[in-house]
Amino acid sequence: GVEHLPHLVRRTGGGAVPQVIPSAPMTMEEVETNHLLSTLERHGGNKTTAAAELGISLKTIYNKLNKLAQLRAAG
Numbered sequence: 001g002v003e004h005l006p007h008l009v010r011r012t013g014g015g016a017v018p019q020v021i022p023s024a025p026m027t028m029e030e031v032e033t034n035h036l037l038s039t040l041e042r043h044g045g046n047k048t049t050a051a052a053e054l055g056i057s058l059k060t061i062y063n064k065l066n067k068l069a070q071l072r073a074a075g
Contacts, residue, residue: 033055
């Protein structure tokens, strides 16, 4: 249901359909990162559960989080 969507998606513009208006265009990598982080948030940081929901391995979660940490440290 809607309660399982990230908070940005749950905001509605008065209609029944959630609306997301990005402030700027996003790359697929940014969309993927946002989805990963929102899934982790929804599961209280539980990487195993998030990986299962996303259909990826736990190793992939760690790889993506490590890459994100490196990008944030460099930038």
